Amino acid sequence: MKPRSIASRLAWMFGLAVTAVLSIAALALFLFMYHELQRHKREELHARHVIVERLVRHVDDLERWRHFAAKLADFSPDDGSLYFLAASDDPRWRIGEDVLQRLQIRPQAFAEGGNGERYARAELDGRRFVTLVHDLPADGQRPPVRLVIAAAMSDVEATVVAVTAAIAMVLLLSMLAVFALGWRIARHGLAPVDRLSEHARRLDARDLARRLPDDALPAELEGLVLALNQALARLEHAYLKLSAFNADVAHELRTPLGNLIGETQVALSRPRDSAALETVLQSNLEELERLRGIVNAMLFLARADRGESARDPIEVSLREETRKAAEFLEILLDDAGTRLEIVGDARVRVEDSLYARAMTNLIDNALRHGEPGGTVLVTIADSDDEAVVTVSNPGGPIPQEQLSHLFDRFYRADPSRTSSDQHQGLGLAIVKAIVQLHGGSVFARCGEGRVQVGFRLPRRPPG
Numbered sequence: 232m233k234p235r236s237i238a239s240r241l242a243w244m245f246g247l248a249v250t251a252v253l254s255i256a257a258l259a260l261f262l263f264m265y266h267e268l269q270r271h272k273r274e275e276l277h278a279r280h281v282i283v284e285r286l287v288r289h290v291d292d293l294e295r296w297r298h299f300a301a302k303l304a305d306f307s308p309d310d311g312s313l314y315f316l317a318a319s320d321d322p323r324w325r326i327g328e329d330v331l332q333r334l335q336i337r338p339q340a341f342a343e344g345g346n347g348e349r350y351a352r353a354e355l356d357g358r359r360f361v362t363l364v365h366d367l368p369a370d371g372q373r374p375p376v377r378l379v380i381a382a383a384m385s386d387v388e389a390t391v392v393a394v395t396a397a398i399a400m401v402l403l404l405s406m407l408a409v410f411a412l413g414w415r416i417a418r419h420g421l422a423p424v425d426r427l428s429e430h431a432r433r434l435d436a437r438d439l440a441r442r443l444p445d446d447a448l449p450a451e452l453e454g455l456v457l458a459l460n461q462a463l464a465r466l467e468h469a470y471l472k473l474s475a476f477n478a479d480v481a482h483e484l485r486t487p488l489g490n491l492i493g494e495t496q497v498a499l500s501r502p503r504d505s506a507a508l509e510t511v512l513q514s515n516l517e518e519l520e521r522l523r524g525i526v527n528a529m530l531f532l533a534r535a536d537r538g539e540s541a542r543d544p545i546e547v548s549l550r551e552e553t554r555k556a557a558e559f560l561e562i563l564l565d566d567a568g569t570r571l572e573i574v575g576d577a578r579v580r581v582e583d584s585l586y587a588r589a590m591t592n593l594i595d596n597a598l599r600h601g602e603p604g605g606t607v608l609v610t611i612a613d614s615d616d617e618a619v620v621t622v623s624n625p626g627g628p629i630p631q632e633q634l635s636h637l638f639d640r641f642y643r644a645d646p647s648r649t650s651s652d653q654h655q656g657l658g659l660a661i662v663k664a665i666v667q668l669h670g671g672s673v674f675a676r677c678g679e680g681r682v683q684v685g686f687r688l689p690r691r692p693p694g
Contacts, residue, residue, distance in 0.1 A: 237417065237421055237424075238414055238417035238418045238421055239414065239417075241413060241414075241416075241417035242410050242411075242413035242414035242417055243410070243413075244413075245409055245410070245412075245413030245416075245417075246406050246409045246410040246413060249405065249406065249409040250402065250405075250406045250409070253401075253402055253405055253406075254402060257398045257401075257402060260398070261391075261394065261395065261398060264390075264391075264394060265387075265391060268387045268390060268391070269361070269387070272361050272382060272384070272387060273350055273361065273363075275382065276350070276361065276362075276363040276380050276382055277348065277363065279306075279313075279315075279363075279380055280348065280363050280365060280378070280380055283303070283315065283378065283380070284365070284367075284378075286299055286302065287299060287367060287376075287378070288370075290370075290373060291370045291371025291372060291373055292371060292372045292373070293323060293324075293372060296323075296324060296373065300317075300326045303315035303326060311355075311358075311383070312382065312383040312385065312386075313380075313381070313382050313383065314327055314330055314334075314355075314360075314379075314380070314381040315327070315378075315379075315380055316330055316331050316334070316378075316379040316380070316381065317376050317377065317378055317379070318331055318376070318377040318379065319374055319375065319376045319377070320374060320375075321374050324373060324374055324376055330355070330381075331379070333355055333356065334353050334354075334355045334360070334362075334379075334381060335353055335354045335355070336351050336352075336353040336362055336364070336379075337351055337352050337353065347365055347366065348363055348364070348365050349363070349364045349365070350362065350363055350364075351364065353381060355381070358383055358384075358385065359383070359384045359385075359388070360381045360382060360383055360384060361381070361382055361384055362379055362380065362381045362382075363379070363380045364377060364378070364379050365377070365378045366378075420449075423447075423448055423449055423452055424452070426444070427443055427444070427452070427456065430443050430444060431443065434463070436470070439463075439466075439467040439470060439471070440467065441463075442460045442463055442464075443456050443459055443460055443463075444456075445457065445460065480525075480529070484522065484525065487518040487519075487521050487522050488518075488522075490514075490518050491515050491518050491519070494511050494514055494515060495511070495515065497511075498511040525657070528657045528660075528661060529657075542582060543582060544580040544581050544582050544669070545580060545581070545582075545583065546578055546579065546580045547578065547579070547580075547581060547583055547586070548576055548577075548578055549576060549577050549578070549579060549581075549586070549611050549618060549620060550573055550575070550576035550577075550611055551576075552581075552583055552586050552587060552590070553573055553590050553609055553611070553620075554573060555587060556586075556587040556588075556590040556591045556594070557571050557573075557590070557594060559591060560591065560594055560595060560598070563595070563598055564598065564607075567598055567601075567603050567604070568603055568604040569598060569601065569603065569604065569605055569606065569607055570605075570606045570607070571594065571606075571607050571609065572606055572607070572608050572609065573609045573611070574608065574609070574610050574611065575610055575611035575612055575613065576611055576613070577611050577612070577613035577618035579618045579688050579689075579690060580690070580691050581669055581688065582668070582669070585665045585668065585669075586665070588661065588665060589661070589662045589665040589666065589686070590609075590620075590622075592658040592659065592661055592662050593622040593659075593662055593684060593685070594607060594609070594622060595658065596622075596658055596659060596684065597622050597623070597624035597682075597684070598624075600624065600626055600682070601624030601625055601626050601682070602624070602625040602626055605624060605625040606624075606625070607622065607623070607624050608621075608622070608623045608624075608681075609621070609622050610623070610685075615690075616689065616690060617671070617687050617688060617689050617690060618687070618688050618690070619685065619686075619687050619688075620685050620686055620687075620688070621683050621684075621685035622683070622684055622685055623681045623682060623683040623684075624681065624682055625680060625681055625682075626677075626680075626681065626682045628677050628678075629677045629682060634675045634676065634677060635675075637659050637675045637684065638659045638660055638662065638663040638673050638675070639660065640657060640660040659673075659684070662686065663686075666686040666687075666688065669688050669689070670688075670689050671686050671687045671688040671689060672686065672687050673685070673686045673687075674686070674687070
């Protein structure tokens with residue numbers, strides 16, 4: 232089943248809401264009208280009773296009573312909608328005795344009026360009546376008499392039926408009108424959504440800079456469009472980054488693969504002795520080791536991209552772990568005539584093997600890009616919230632646009648890609664990934680003849 236549109240749902244909600252409100256108003260109006268009709272009926276009975284009571288005050292003998300009964304007969308219409316009746320223990324003083332016997336008054340429904348009047352509902356031959364009952368005391372020859380005036384409710388019932396039909400018709404027409412107008416209003420109000428949908432359909436990977444229009448939007452859509460445009464910007468950045476990454480991977484893998492293919496083709500071009508083949512295999516092994524290093528580095532970076540955290544962190548001395556990592560680089564330090572100095576300490580929960588790898592990459596980076604014979608300074612600053620590790624070496628200056636890309640994958644400040652056969656440009660990217668696994672951040676700055684590259688680690692890693 233195809234889901235209804237928002238405009239249809241809004242139209243239904245408008246219609247149901249208005250129908251409910253109008254129904255309550257119509258019910259209240261109906262009850263008020265019905266009550267007023269009954270009140271007017273009682274007032275009519277009261278007015279007739281006043282006239283009858285004035286006449287009966289002068290009736291104190293049987294002759295006048297008969298004359299009074301004749302006048303009441305003249306007051307009674309032929310359609311039986313109004314009766315003037317009198318009940319008494321003396322049959323001579325009764326009026327409309329046959330009607331009184333058939334009139335079924337419900338005494339439990341009596342409602343007291345003024346001057347001893349009582350009102351009650353009654354039925355006569357299947358018709359409904361409202362009655363006024365008043366007990367008259369004895370006067371002269373006249374014994375006590377109960378005067379009953381009965382008025383048919385047919386006119387009230389006809390009015391109620393007509394008004395009910397009119398209210399139902401008005402409700403139906405109002406509901407249909409609200410549905411139609413609500414749908415039109417909703418469609419007009421949702422026109423910006425249609426325009427956004429049309430723009431969204433034109434989004435394409437060939438034009439990643441396209442964004443949803445954010446001008447002249449309703450307030451309810453501004454936040455949504457802003458969030459979508461921000462998401463599109465992140466997708467564009469990720470897409471461009473992935474494209475650049477794929478190009479860099481292809482470039483880095485092409486060189487060792489080309490070396491492998493070329494050396495293998497040369498080796499197969501003519502017969503070789505075992506020593507020559509061993510040399511070729513040794514060279515191919517070096518290229519394969521380089522390929523494995525790239526693949527392993529990319530797998531590790533993918534782990535950080537998935538948002539994982541450091542596994543099994545333990546509290547260690549960053550100074551001691553830095554010293555252990557530097558031991559693997561003693562030969563390189565000696566060859567470069569460079570001295571390593573570690574200042575400060577902090578105890579932080581880290582995965583020690585990953586921290587050692589990060590420090591090895593940073594110190595190696597400082598050796599390769601620093602001035603020979605200088606000093607590589609490792610500074611460890613401790614605070615309540617985090618520890619800051621900085622590796623600095625003589626060098627620079629480095630332009631700011633290059634500093635912001637030092638931790639990018641396959642990035643080299645030297646555009647000629649020197650020494651690309653030994654370094655793939657993943658060292659600092661791996662440092663950034665390790666720091667992210669511990670919930671930290673990296674930084675790079677240059678000033679006063681030294682380049683400073685480092686990272687910040689929280690006191691406790693996430694997870």
